[in-house]
Amino acid sequence: MIAGIRTGHGVRLVTMLLAVVSLCLGIVLGSGALSASATETPAPTPTPTSDFTNTLTITGVLRDGDTLVPGAEITVEGGGFSETATTDDAGRWAVVVPEKGEYTVTLDPETLPDGVELRDADKASSTVGADEWLTNTLTRSFPLGADTRQTTGFFEQFLQRLAAGLNFGLLIALAAIGITLIFGTTGLNNFAHGEMVTFGAIVAWIFAVLLGLNIFVAMVIALVLGGVFGYLNDWLLWRPLRRKGVKLVQAMIVSIGLAIALRYFYLMNIGGDTKTMNVGLSDAVVLGPVRITTGSLLSMVISVVVLLLVGLFLTRTRIGKATRAVSDNPSLAAASGIDVDRIIRIVWVIAGALAALAGVMLALYRQVSWDMGFQVLLLMFAAVTLGGLGSAYGALVGSIVVGLFVELSTLFIPPDLKYAAALVVLIVVLLVRPQGILGRKERIG
């Protein structure tokens, strides 16, 4: 950090902040007009659950797969009442009953056409309870033919979740490496990183869906614009703040403010609904017991390639080595002739580009919404903290652990708690090993 408060920067900072906001306004206001033409999925029409007559009916449609079954006999008995209905050409049957009582509905398997059988021979009858009569019409169905639903064993589900978790972990890693590089070189916990992810997703959505470009072209555009966005972040906000000598906690709260402003700015421009990222990458590929979409497969391959490139960059190139040197000790790096400010600028560009790429992958994985980045921000922080703040490899390991944990936990707990599970792991790991998995002890202070 470059310490020392200088006067005269105040006015400049205000102008710069205004410039950031107005620039963003300029970029995205154009998209505001576009979003109006976005395709919206129509809301499903609700099926009527009750009619307004006083007739009490037990009804149903008999079908074998997609074919309707006519001529089968269904008997409704109960409370001294008994009546048999025959299914019509549309497979429909209905019995009008006298009161809201208990009945047994039985299908006569003998009357089914040849080749059609009950899926479960002992489920030829079902009961209607007196307390079920909340509406005047009740339905009963009899599953026929072979089971077409997918029943998967625990092991298949495990593999399926494993693949999804790996995919999710890899795309968290893409974004988390940016967080950890920024933290390593500047000490800043960037809470606005989630908004950089959202930025990439929105850019890709604008170019791929609204403008109809090829998804790969859109991906490259998002990557480039993400880098530009990262550069602007540093140039307009963080570099002036470093010059001003703003403390780290202060800077962290500034990033929270930036995150709030950007998030609501996205919301204002694209609206609160979820945008579908329908770019033809949702075909399923079967790899052994695992079904995965081409989009997910592609995103895993791209993630691995990009992560390898980042690894090579950090270990093999001069700038990469300088980055690690700055992470280690900025003063020593500066003393040995490294331009610390330039390295930090490069780190912001890389972080912005990687976050945008992660945003595109996330959009392919789970559609586009204004707060999508913020939803995964805590998981990214969890990944970085798990791996050890400031360590790039730690971020990779931590991300994969978080990704796997999020997906595998759904085997045991309700899916709406899967993020909570990952965050609980974070808290538990910090209890046992506060410096994270790959972190060094001196970093916990």
Added chain:
Amino acid sequence: MDWGNIFGNAVGELISPTTAAYALAAIGLGIHFGYTGLLNFGQAAFLLIGAYGFAIPTLAGAPLVVAVLCAILCSVIFAFILGIPTLRLRADYLAIVTIAAAEVVRYVVTTTGLTDFTGAANGLSGFKGTFAAINPIPDGTYGFGPFTYSSYDWWVRIVGWVIVILASVLVFLLMRSPWGRVVKGIREDEDAVRSLGKNVYSYKMQSLVLGGVLGSVAGIIFILPRAVQPANYTTGLTFFIWTIMLLGGAATIFGPIIGSMIFWVVLSLTQGILYGAIESGALGFLSTTQAGQVRFILVGVALMLLVIFRPQGIFGNKKELSFSV
């Protein structure tokens, strides 16, 4: 543009129970951050625990006192669970862990598996009976101008602000006491306090519990005029409380109260003015929904400018700053 109505609404925010609840939550956060230097980013969880800790027993038939005590007890337990793993960590780890813990709590009350207890995403309502029953104000409408409310609304406001004032007095007395000096010493230099033989960990925990209890009481005040909605307790709530605390001044007595009043009055004013401008056609490119969102962009920008240019807030003393990390 109906300026009378716009100002009326804005002035009404000055004494609204929501303003009181945010002020109280900010007073609690002030104990954590302003006086002790703890970066608690999970204050929303304390409000949530206060709200559910009060609403669930009340709906189960518990009397008012029991429900309030239950809410306070739950927040104390949560403070311990939060503090044990995190208070030994460095400040920014604490920030991430508290924010994570707050989200975990929110996911847990929103999960459909607990619908019978928490109402899942729909939340809870119908818990106002025990509080309304001890309302001494006879039925009817009282007040003048923009301050005209029903008897229940006055009751909520009076109780809310009395609690806020009591909490302010408590903080004032505490921070003049030896306990307050130790806590402020921890903020300035933890190691120095440790070398004086004080148990820093224990003092931090006491501070976390105290601020958390104030947060949970704020959670009760917050739900008295409305229903419990899990969506209200996102990290956004925490950030707004932070904005309010920093606006007034983190380590000040009146800061959180004035900060909360300014925050809500300005939000109400901007909403009124933006809506008015849209209706009169001056801002034709915005919809009213978008105008609501513009206000939060302003909150974000205001938070940035505040922290950069006046981190001590309106009332704060620059020497009493805990941005020491």
